[in-house]
Amino acid sequence: MKLLLTSAGIMNKSIHDTLVDMLDKPIGESSALCIPTAMYGHPWVGPGVQAWEFIKGDARNPMVNLGWKSVGVLELTALPSINKDRWVSLVQETDVLLVAGGDPLYLCYWMQQSGLADLLPSLRSVYVGMSAGSMVMAPHIGEYFVGWNPPNDSDETLNLVDFAMFPHVDHEMLPHNTMAHAEKWAADIQGPAYAIDDETAIKVIDGAVEVISEGNWKLFSS
Template sequence: MRDRARPTLPTAAVPAVAQLSVRCVTKSYGTRTLLDQVSFTVRPGEKAAVIGENGSGKSTLLRLLAAAEAPDAGEVTVRFPGGTGHLAQTLDLDADRTVQDAVDLALAELRDMERRLRAAEASLADASEEQLMAYGDLLTAYEERGGYEADARVDRTRPGRGPPGGARGVPGGGGRGLARPGLPCTLRSRAPGTARRPKALTRPAPAPTCDTLGSAVSRPSAPTSGDRVLRGPLEPCLARRMNFLMTASGLRNETLRDALRDMLGKPFGSANVVYVPTASVAEPGDHGWLVADMNRLYGLGWREFDVLELNGLPPRLVLDRLLHADVIYVAGGSHYHLARSITGNGLADGLLKALESRVYVGFSAGSMIFSRHLTAHSADVIGDTADLHVLGATTVEPPFGLFDWYLKPHLYSPDFPERDDAWADRIAERADFPVYFIDDETAVRVRDGELDVVTEGRWRFHP
């Protein structure tokens, strides 16, 4: 599990969050009442199934949620950043059509978005600012609606119909689906409650390679004998302006501290930091490592050093405390407990909004929560399933899903002696997603849409 891992507060508007609620809803057809005074709420991140006998109103309820019909009485509130999708119980297809035809009809809107994205990507290098913004809007909508995962989910329900994640293409071109646009680090371009456009879109830049032994910042270099690095491409990100310094073990060296100073743009003595120890609460045993990390950070001489636990406080108070800081520093422990705390308290949207104008520093677990691959599947691949089960859980929802790669810290660490090259190789062999393995002297930095690695140590990237 151990992937460690003020009196006057400003008032800030809390961004709108995803919402699904039904209150006192009644729906009848003629003299037959199918739904009578139905009320329920589904919180962000939760999954719900509607179970009942034939004719009991299941499809009717879903049509109400999709706004395909209106209730006779009561109120239905459905608010999601990417809109809503509804697959009807019966489709308008001729009897001789195939299952693939039914799938393509259900995904018709996503297919249209895929074609438009392909067309836009072909001219990105010469695109105007307005065209870049339009591309960002379209990419956000496609991502929010689960476009990248749609075909993989279809494949999982059709055994024997080809390998998941197989060749994808634009319909009519010999394939289906859309691959991510060459970005191992794709940031969601908006938070709920903001305009559907990124603050900034960066054009692709030449990609550095993963050869960083002994260097402060990753740069292309010739292979060196004895390197424990699997070389591969490190490409730029598509992002709004967010700043992340995702470390394995905190600000342990001057190179990492200099990177934070540069991202912050002012001395530590002129800035406020908030330290979030939530992940550590689920970590058993001695917590001397947490005290040492907190003391190391405190010793940098901040104007104000706040400590904030995410659980047990009203969400508005938590967000106000986060907004009061210039640097949000999230410590290590259980990344699953941290992720569940964020989603369970409805903090994801507010935290994303805060990060548009603040620097985020992660320490181990705090660095792992932004991947879209923070799931039960990745827990099985990485070997962390027991850490999830100890929390009494079998699944986990990624609170943000910003990055298309996964970060695994503490490579070559004396605290985790099993994390050597053989360990990384075993994970890379099983992983169907990109993985960064970083040692305790290294951080992955995302700054204004560009990704690089800051290090005085060693790291590996498996695409």
């Protein structure tokens, strides 16, 4: 599958144009499924009004409100109680998955419990992650980002890319998300690690990595 890993959604023309190129057709002709699950595991963003704002489309974090032909909701915590015949084909046929931010370990757990994690590598869809929705693709997230504790008490995530991500660099609401803190975080990451601001995204197709940015980012190699 094709990955567009963002910090805060489709925040500028460069990231928007990259998404359209990855879709190979206009957004208005593309179907989408949004996945809010990560939000429920994070104390700042869910459950409650912010999950609803993501699903209906939030102008502050453009993803769901880009003008898709259709948008559905795929709630991962519900999938284990539903026959796979009712949702697997839906996921396989959709053009794009829009995955919200929140807690990356909570998201990883429910991707694995639901069976979506096993399905992801074979999908033709474009996967668009925001914050935790991007971080979950890494081998692990680093102790800095551990909030919700999974049963295995590990910071390991899906390992579908070979690098880790530190999102929201220099965000005005996140005073500790500085490039200096990102460098300290990266020192404990075994392997490549990107620090990116909200104007930056990472495109991954068949293992080839490209940074799309109108802002600030840095690659740390340990």
